[in-house]
Amino acid sequence: MEFAELIKTAKVENVQLSCPGLPPIKGTLCITSHHLLLSSQPGGNGEQGTVELWLLIRNVDAVEKRIASSLGTITLKCKDLKVLQLEIPGMEECLNIASSTEALSSMDSVMMMYPFFYRPQSMKLKDGWQLYPLQHYYQQIAAETSAWRLSCINGDFTICSSYPPAVIVPATVDDKVLQKAARFRQGGRFPVLSYYHKKNGTVMLRSSQPLIGPNRKRCQQDELLLSTVLDGGERGFIIDTRSAQAAKQARMMGGGTEPKSSYPRWKRLHRPLERGRLLQESFIKLAEACNDTSLSMDRWLSKLEGSKWLAHVKAALSTACLAAQCMEREEACILVHGAEGTDTTLLVTALAQVILDPNCRTLTGFQGLLEREWIEAGHPFHFRCAHSAYSHARLKQEAPIFLLFLDCVWQLGRQFPFSLQFNERLLLVLFEHTYASCYGTFLCNSEKERCLCEVKEKTHSLWSWLNQPSELNTHLNPLYTYNALVIWPSVEPQSLQLWQGLFLRWIRSSQYLDEAWAEIHRLVTSCEDAPEESAGRTLCHSQPGAAYPLTITGTANEG
């Protein structure tokens, strides 16, 4: 078996584990195909030691080793931004552990990943995979209007490899037209319905860029598809997430943007959003600044500024607001796209829905939104989340677009603390699970790949774990009340905040803030024993159904 070859030393005694804010622990380190385990020294009377660390190796972003005489120190920098240190007696053992961890964490084959091996007793394999079928969403729209239909044109993924089998399209446009239109869009991502705004019947579409190219090609079917969306004299807006210049330049590479002459009823708005490498670098710089607690105020502020992260948050929220405004206030239909239509496009469409639609702000509605607008819509999670902020590996296709989305949702939650049914903890869990998970939900880049890997048959769904009553409760916002209104956030820099709960989670103690939330929870439910659990510092993912005390709960030595 491949795993066994990678594990040269499976077990080391007398290893010391330390991480900031917690007292160091000594114990036995074991390395398995997917986990690093550290169990504390068993008592003298032959008792089993307790497992203090249960770290998914996939979570390791960077391994740094330092050898001094016979003692080796390994620093494990994790994708969820925590940093652990292991002091390992014996040079060889240390090197072996380091190289095994490195090899196991960077395994690229999806089928070898932990979700395919994880079999908790309390859950059934097929559960949770069919919770949010697009059919359901379509039925909601069909109840309001007959202008849209569910097309299975992509049933075998041949029209568009990154779209799901079914998509929602205008009822009067037949599959032949779609087929032609798909050829005119990058990656075959022809315009499909992303959101139907019940209040006034306007819709948000998304697609990839049209393949205008240097010769200014046109496509009758694409033009037809878009003009069908608009009634009579209506006008629509195209929100292009690139600058006007970048969109123009894209023509040289065969792409481009809708020219006024061929799409006369659509007004183009350019709102450049960063993606790709620059966004990943922003994330790296921010994590670096947060990890240096000795920074002077000036250095901290200049590094925070230099990371540009909050500027990206502002840009994303502003663009989503623009999209929402076009629909809500201008009562116009909109089309959102950038280049590939799998990153900033989804960021804007998903955020706009959270702003506009109260249903997306419920726990199940939000899960449905993620399923529809991120997972099924083909955000390439496998590429984007291959590495997090610490990795030394050469950047390939990593970009924290989804994290940026979560941050924006968090900002909305800060500004409208009663309007989201879920709390910060859920956002943190989602962040962790996109980078390393025991569930299959965020595996692969598209539905096509998920089908090939049989993800839905062979792994468990994150949703089915999250929706267990015991888990559900810890992710609810005690202050939630249904708010039917649109939630327009303030995007002034004075109103945006660094998401401390995520970026400083492992760096500063949140004990007092957690206690305050527990008190709020207590006040709200007025129960004697409010769940004290918090988004605080547990060292490993909770492993549902496992029989170990999995978290370092030892009294944190703060201060």
Add this chain to the structure above:
Amino acid sequence: MFVFPSFLQVEQVKLIDRFSTSNKSLVGTLYLTATHLLFIDSSQKETWILHHHIAAVEKLALTTSGCPLVIQCKNFRVVHFIVPRERDCHDIYNSLLQLSKLASYDELYAFSYNPKQNESKRLQGWQLIDLAEEYKRMGVPNSNWQLSDANRDYEICDSYPRELYVPRTASKPVIVGSSKFRSKGRFPVLSYYHRDKEAAICRCSQPLSGFSARCLEDENMLHAISIANPAHHYMYVMDTRPKLNAMANRAAGKGYENEDNYANIRFQFVGIENIHVMRSSLQKLLEVSGTKALSVNSFLSGLENSGWLRHIKAVLDAAVFLAKAIAVENATVLVHCSDGWDRTSQVCSLGSLLLDSHYRTIKGFMVLIEKDWISFGHKFSDRCGQLDGDPKEISPVFTQFLECVWHLTEQFPQAFEYNEAFLLQIHEHVHSCQFGNFLGNCQKEREELKLKEKTYSLWPFLLDEQKKYLNPLYNRDFSQKLVLLEPNTASFNFKFWRNMYHQFDRTMHPRQSVFNLIMAMSEQNKQLEKDFKELEAVSNLTGRLGKKECTLSHRGKIKCVPRLPFMLTFTELRGFAWVSCCLQHFLSCFCCPGQEGN
């Protein structure tokens, strides 16, 4: 409509939102009264601005729609009017200049403010805070510390209070000698006594040491303070200034203590900048935060360039150093800066706040301000520009203190009995000159102004409306009486205080307030508990109502499942007059409380 007695009334004035990108404005009438500027818009919404709050008035270049007038207030409100006729604008401008810059104290609002309270209540109000009582609470006088009468008639220091606590071993000649060796006569005295550690916070001004001068009495004074702490034989002397500033002072015959001349002192600079640096820092901060369509990067770089948060951190760092010296090392600390009324007040009061949970209560915080700021002669009048005077004396030293406290409340949400609104309200009144407490620069001056005879004290008014200022999450047991609060002062903990600097720019605030909700809920919970106790008593009496299970769910809506022995309808229930109040709550669970939205 009621006509306001005013000097001036201008119609068709536009009020513009300074951050709005659209050109929306409110049209209304502007009035000038003897004390306030009042704007009533077409929807009858009133905006009141106290003349004393006005920091600057600016007339901008004439535009097609009229003459713009920008008013900046000390509570960081900025209003932007457009007056249709230039002549009117000019009149308003001139009147405001006159009304906001007063030459003498008796013109201040406090002397005309009349809340229609009877005389005995007014006097009682002034007795609410009793500093002698506070020193008693700390545990002085005791075998090591005593009340000194050296300054009973302000003879050795006119900016100190009459009653001062000094070590028992410090004789009168030592006190007098020491005061002659200290700037403005501000010799070392007790600011806070830590009962458990028997250690003290003392405060003074800089010594007149120049390059080599010594003063035996001053050396004895410090020795007396040092030995007043039985546990320890060294004490810290904290010079809160940057070393360079302190050294420059030596050339003027002032300076800092030479460690060689004083027995067992540990000398420490902590580097808080002076009032001029702080004034210009705030100025820069306000320029940045007032910019329209600000990008995140210009905001952050502006925040950095202003240095404001750096200064806040420096003040809090100094306070943490002071508190730790006492709580961890059991050492007494003597704090000074130049004159010992700005930085020294900040550090001593914040240090006490970290050490003693009493100051984290509403009443305790009032005491702290009375003690370390008002009585020890922080020059409120000069620093807040209450009268038309030297603009170089104005400085946001007290504002910084409040901001440090706010940062602490953010880190320790359960440690403070009061909330942000309390801090903002105090800030409001430090500048309003509506109450007597903050008028003048020192106690002596206040006595001469006969404030206790002619004006009202702020504190009883704040106590009367303390419901507004209570922190619903406050946990009395959070910190044992004398356990140190240890804030994390890594830079990332410091944030721009939006609710202070944009208090009046509602568009920037969160649209829903957790605080208000929790406040309402905890009120409601208390009420419900009471109601149910009453109801239970009633049900026991009548025997008609059985056991109930009652839980409060989201937003205080009540889910009540009375297990009735036989069914009771609401109508029947209504029959019980006593349960009608409870019924209100029953019914309220069917209608959702008002939503704040767009």
